[in-house]
Amino acid sequence: xxxxxxxxxxxxxxxxxxxxxxxxxxxxxxxxxxxxxxxxxxxxxxxxxxxxxxxxxxxxxxxxxxxxxxxxxxxxxxxxxxxxxxxxxxxxxxxxxxxxxxxxxxxxxxxxxxxxxxxxxxxxxxxxxxxxxxxxxxxxxxxxxxxxxxxxxxxxxxxxxxxxxxxxxxxxxxxxxxxxxxxxxxxxxxxxxxxxxxxxxxxxxxxxxxxxxxxxxxxxxxxxxxxxxxxxxxxxxxxxxxxxxxxxxxxxxxxxxxxxxxxxxxxxxxxxxxxxxxxxxxxxxxxxxxxxxxxxxxxxxxxxxxxxxxxxxxxxxxxxxxxxxxxxxxxxxxxxxxxxxxxxxxxxxxxxxxxxxxxxxxxxxxxxxxxxxxxxxxxxxxxxxxxxxxxxxxxxxxxxxxxxxxxxxxxxxxxxxxxxxxxxxxxxxxxxxxxxxxxxxxxxxxxxxxxxxxxxxxxxxxxxxxxxxxxxxxxxxxxxxxxxxxxxxxxxxxxxxxxxxxxxxxxxx
Numbered sequence: 410x411x412x413x414x415x416x417x418x419x420x421x422x423x424x425x426x427x428x429x430x431x432x433x434x435x436x437x438x439x440x441x442x443x444x445x446x447x448x449x450x451x452x453x454x455x456x457x458x459x460x461x462x463x464x465x466x467x468x469x470x471x472x473x474x475x476x477x478x479x480x481x482x483x484x485x486x487x488x489x490x491x492x493x494x495x496x497x498x499x500x501x502x503x504x505x506x507x508x509x510x511x512x513x514x515x516x517x518x519x520x521x522x523x524x525x526x527x528x529x530x531x532x533x534x535x536x537x538x539x540x541x542x543x544x545x546x547x548x549x550x551x552x553x554x555x556x557x558x559x560x561x562x563x564x565x566x567x568x569x570x571x572x573x574x575x576x577x578x579x580x581x582x583x584x585x586x587x588x589x590x591x592x593x594x595x596x597x598x599x600x601x602x603x604x605x606x607x608x609x610x611x612x613x614x615x616x617x618x619x620x621x622x623x624x625x626x627x628x629x630x631x632x633x634x635x636x637x638x639x640x641x642x643x644x645x646x647x648x649x650x651x652x653x654x655x656x657x658x659x660x661x662x663x664x665x666x667x668x669x670x671x672x673x674x675x676x677x678x679x680x681x682x683x684x685x686x687x688x689x690x691x692x693x694x695x696x697x698x699x700x701x702x703x704x705x706x707x708x709x710x711x712x713x714x715x716x717x718x719x720x721x722x723x724x725x726x727x728x729x730x731x732x733x734x735x736x737x738x739x740x741x742x743x744x745x746x747x748x749x750x751x752x753x754x755x756x757x758x759x760x761x762x763x764x765x766x767x768x769x770x771x772x773x774x775x776x777x778x779x780x781x782x783x784x785x786x787x788x789x790x791x792x793x794x795x796x797x798x799x800x801x802x803x804x805x806x807x808x809x810x811x812x813x814x815x816x817x818x819x820x821x822x823x824x825x826x827x828x829x830x831x832x833x834x835x836x837x838x839x840x841x842x843x844x845x846x847x848x849x850x851x852x853x854x855x856x857x858x859x860x861x862x863x864x865x866x867x868x869x870x871x872x873x874x875x876x877x878x879x880x881x882x883x884x885x886x887x888x889x890x891x892x893x894x895x896x897x898x899x900x901x902x903x904x905x906x907x908x909x910x911x912x913x914x915x916x917x918x
Contacts, residue, residue, distance in 0.1 A: 421473060421879055421886055421889045422886065422889070423886050423887065423888060423889050423892050423893055423894040423895070424885065424886065424887075424894035424895050424896070424898070425885065425886055426448075426884050426885050426886075427448055427473050427813070427881060427884055427885070427886065428447070428448055428449070428471050428884075429445060429446070429447055429448070429462075429471050429472045429473065430445065430446045430448065430472075430473050430475070430480065430815070430881075431443075431444075431445045431446075431459065431462070431472055431473070431474045431475070432444065432474070432475045432476065432477070432478055432479070432480045432817070433459070433476060433477045434477055434478065434479040434480065435456065435479075435480045435807070436479070436480065436481045436482070436783055436784065436787060436807060437456060437807070438784070439782070439784040440784075441479065441783060442458075443458070443459035443460075444456050444457060444458060444459055445457045445458075445459055445461070445462045445472075446480070446807070446813070446815070448813040448884040450884075451812060451813055451883035451884040451885070452809075452810060452811065452812060452813055452883075452884070453807065453808060453809050453810065453811050453812075453813050454809060455809050456807060456809065475817050475878070475879075478817045478818065478819055478878055479783070479817070479818055479819070479820055480807075480815055480816070480817055481783060481786075481787055481791070481807070481815070481816050481818070482515075482787055482791045482792075482804075482805055482806050482807050482811075482814060482815065482816070483513065483514065483515025483516065483547075483791070483804070483814030483815060483816055483880065483881070483882065484512070484513050484514040484515065484516075484768060484769055484790050484791055484816065485514075485515070485516045485518075485790070485791050485794040485795045485798070485800065485804050485805050486509065486514045486516070486517050486518070486737055486738050486740070486765060486768060486790075486794065487517075487518040487572075487689075487735075487737055487794040487797055487798050488518070488520065488665060488666070488689065488691070488737035488738060488739045488740070489505065489509075489517040489518065489519055489520060489738060489739075489740045489765055490519070490520045490522065490523055490739075490740060490741045490742070490761070491505045491517075491519045491520075491524070491541075492523050492524055492742070493524055493537075493540050493541065493544075494524055494525065494526075494536060494537065494540040495523075495524045495525025495526065496523055496524060496525060498744050498862075499523070499742050499743045499744060499862070499863065500740075500742045500861065500862050500863070501544070501862060502540070502541045502544035502545050502549070503544045503546075503897070504860060504861060504862040505517070505740070505765060505861070505862075506544070506545045506546040506547045506549065506897065506899055507546050507860045507888075507893055508765045508766040508859075508860040508861045509546070509547045509765050509766065510546045510547050510880045510882075510887045510888035510893060511766050511858070511860050511877065511880070511888050511891075511893075512765060512766035512767055512768055512769055512770070512877060512880075513769045513816035513818060513877045513880050514547060514765065514766075514768065514769075514880075515547050515548060515804070515812075515814035515815075515816070515880060515881070515882045515887075516547060516548045516549070516550065516795070516800065516804050516814065516902070517547060517548075517549050517550075517765070518549075518550045518551065518552055518572055518794075518798055519537070519541075519549060519550070519551050519552065520552050520575060521551075521552050521553055521554030521574075521575055521586070522554060522575075522581060522583055522585070522586040523582070523583050523586070523741075524537060524540075525585060526585065527554050527556070527583075527585050527586045528551060528552065528553050528554050528566075528571070529553065529554040529555075529556050529559050529562065529586070530559065530562045530566075531562060531565045531566055531569060534551065534553065534566055534569055534571065535569075537551060538551070538901060541901065542901075543897060544897055545897050545899035545900070545901070546882075546887050546888070546893060546894065546897045546898060546899050547880075547882055547887060547899040548804075548812075548814075548882060548883070548899045548900055548901075548902050549899055549900075549901055549902065550570075550571075550572050550798060550800065550901070550902040550903070550904065551570075551571050551572065551901075552571060552572060552573060552574060552575050552609070553566040553567075553571040553573070553574045553575075554574060554575055554576070554586060555574045555575065555576035555589060555593065555594075555597045555608065556576070556586060556587050556589065556593075557587055557589060557590065557593045558593070560593070560596040560597045560599070560600050561600075563597060563600045563601060563606075564600055564604065567604055567606050567906060569903070570902075570903025570904050570905070571606075571903075571904070572607075572797075572798040572799060572800070572902075572904045573606050573607035573608065573609060573661075573663075573797075573798070574597070574601070574606065574607070574608050574609065575608075575609040575610075575611070575665070576588070576589045576593075576594070576597070576608065576609070576610060576611070577589065577610075577611040578610060578611060578612060578613060578614050578647045578650065579611065579613045579614055579615055579643070579647070581611070582712070582759070582760060594654060595654075598654060598657075598658040598660050599658075601658075601660045602658055602659075602660055604906055605661075605799070605906035606660075606661070606906050607660075607661040607662070607663055607797065608660060608661070608662050608663070609662075609663045609664075609665050610647065610651050610662065610663070610664055610665065611665055611666075612644055612647035612648045612651055612664050612665070612667075612672075613639065613643040613644055613647050613712065613713055614643055614646045614647040614650065615643070616640070616642055616643055616646060628704075629754045629755055629756040629757070630704050630705045630752070630753040630754060630755065631704055631755070632699060632702040632703075632704070632706070632709070632755060633699070634755060634756065635710065635714060635755035635756060636699055636714050636716070638756065639712060639713055639714045641669040641671045641672075641716070643713070644667070644668060644669040644671070644672050644713055645669065645671055645672050645675065648664060648672045648675050648676065649675055651664060651686070652675055652676070652678070652679035652684055652686065655679060655684040655685065655686045656679060656682055656683065656684045659683075659685060660685070661685045661686075661687070662684070662685065662686050662687075663686070663687045663688065663689070663797060664676070664686070664687070664688040664689070665689055665737075665739070666689065666690065666691045666694070666711075666713065666737075666739045667688050667689065667690045667694075667713075667724070667733065668690070668694050668713035668714060668715070668716055668720075669713065669716060669720065670716075670720045670723030670724055670727065671720075673723065673727050673732055673733075676688055676732065677732060687734045687735075687793075687797060688732075688733050688734055689733065689734060689735045689736065689737050689794075690724050690727075690728070690733050690736055690737075691711075691736065691737055691738065691739045691762075691764075692736060692737075692738060692764050692767070692768050692771040692772060693709075693711060693715055693739075693762050693764065693867070694715060694716070694721065694724055695721065695724060695725065695728075695736065695771075695772070695775060696771055696774075696775065696868075697709060697715045697867065698715065698716070698717055698718040698720075698721050699714070699715055699716055699717045699718075700717060700718055702715065704753065705750075705752075705753020705755075706753070706867070707748045707749055707750060707753060707754070707755055707758035708748060708750075708762070708865055708866060708867045708869075709762070709867045710748070710755055710758045710759070710760050710761075710762075711739070711741070711760050711761055711762045712760040725775075725779060728781075728789060729779075729780070729781070734789075734793045734797075735789050735790070735793035735794050735797065736768070736772055736789045736790055737768075737794060738764045738765045738768045739761075739762070739764075740762075740763055740764055740765035740861075741760075741761025741762060741763070742761060742763040742861055742862065742863050742865075743759040743761055743863065744863060745863060745865050747759035748865060750865075762866065762867060763861045763863065763864075763865065763866040764866060764868060765861065766859065766860055766861060767868055767873060768790065769786075769790065769816065769818070769875060769877065770824075770873040770874060770875040770876070770877070771868070771873060772786060772789070772790060773786060773820060773874055773875040774873050774874040774875065777820070777874065777875075783820070787805075787806070791804075791805040791806065792805040792806055793805075798904065799904050799906060800902065800904070812882075812883050813881060813883055813884040814881065814882055814883065815880070815881040816877060816879075816880055816881075817877075817878045817879040817880075817881070818875060818876060818877045818878055819875070819876050819878065820874070820875045821874070821875075822874070822875070822876040823872055823873065823874050823876075824858070824872070824873060824876050825870065825871070825872050825873075858891070878890060882898055882899060883898075883900075885898050887899070
């Protein structure tokens with residue numbers, strides 16, 4: 410069976426449509442069993458037991474048999490910074506969505522920054538949609554942004570189909586997306602009441618640092634210096650503010666990239682009190698810990714910061730209990746120069762990590778050893794992100810009527826995140842190689858498998874478990890074994906909020 414399946418599998422041609430897909434391992438509810446998925450007009454028509462398929466002899470050639478490869482729903486990554494238009498040297502729709510497809514991500518939701526202009530007005534939203542046209546290999550939805558003084562723009566953007574809004578309680582890192590004040594938040598939440606939309610919070614607030622831990626006198630190349638500059642209390646105070654607002658206005662609120670486990674008690678208390686509050690964490694907080702970050706390795710910098718091992722274990726426990734709802738990439742790339750690799754200065758380096766392509770494998774590598782099942786993973790990486798974005802009527806699960814967004818993968822196979830060229834600039838960027846056994850000038854890698862525009866990532870050289878063989882978006886193969894569809898096949902997704910004004914988006918496709 411495996412030999413025949415392998416032969417059939419290699420006939421999967423990127424860009425072609427699938428009508429009948431068979432595997433010995435399909436996630437059906439919470440169980441994995443042999444099944445056949447029937448697809449019509451880009452939707453899952455039905456899922457049948459393998460023994461129930463009855464085709465005429467001439468129709469068997471329509472069956473794509475992937476043997477024992479595991480089929481699950483496509484990943485929904487609702488925290489991605491594509492940076493187009495305006496910062497396309499950092500990333501762009503073409504490269505970001507190819508990386509997504511190679512990682513089994515079939516839907517991304519693009520953040521309102523760090524593009525120029527940011528998605529904070531209806532006109533800027535139109536500009537972003539135009540920039541993305543014809544460049545997306547996977548389906549793409551859009552977040553709007555809340556900044557000082559733009560509260561009158563929120564309802565028009567809801568009508569245009571954004572899935573919700575994001576704000577910062579601290580400097581965002583880019584001047585064109587300023588952080589909000591208390592009065593800005595009250596004005597925005599008044600506009601969002603009754604719409605069904607959601608407000609996302611980058612939950613850190615400035616506090617007065619302890620006098621005996623002045624980071625200005627510490628070595629900026631030591632990770633501990635940066636970690637002290639963003640203590641847990643910054644997240645605690647911000648999340649306290651979020652929970653109070655969420656309870657008062659009863660507007661859906663969501664905490665992005667939770668780093669500090671110390672805030673979990675506040676989140677639990679708010680939910681018990683009736684707050685419609687959700688929370689995500691990211692792959693880097695679940696994979697790396699502060700104790701293992703070398704001096705000058707600024708590819709690990711992100712905000713909020715990666716914290717200690719004990720904190721990480723508490724995040725995993727919160728995922729297991731359901732206190733943390735979902736896991737996302739927070740893919741936030743930049744050009745290498747902004748990572749200050751020449752000096753290794755954590756304080757001055759850009760805070761962001763590239764990981765869009767590796768989320769499924771990153772999560773499964775650790776989660777599979779911590780008692781998480783495949784259905785647990787699908788809940789955290791597919792179903793809950795889709796629910797947050799009001800996409801769960803079409804994305805996030807293998808159900809009849811849903812989009813035929815599928816990942817075909819081998820959960821047991823290991824691979825190495827790598828890039829195919831010589832890192833010959835290591836004298837200029839010496840810290841790129843800190844994760845390798847030998848800090849040599851030339852680092853040769855066997856194959857090219859990173860599709861982000863900028864290849865710098867702390868995952869370079871990591872051995873991961875769970876290799877993606879093919880990704881299917883609405884019944885069409887967008888990625889298969891290193892190759893992509895000849896043309897982008899993704900579409901833009903625009904949301905009609907359940908409680909919003911019924912006026913339809915002029916952008917709907």
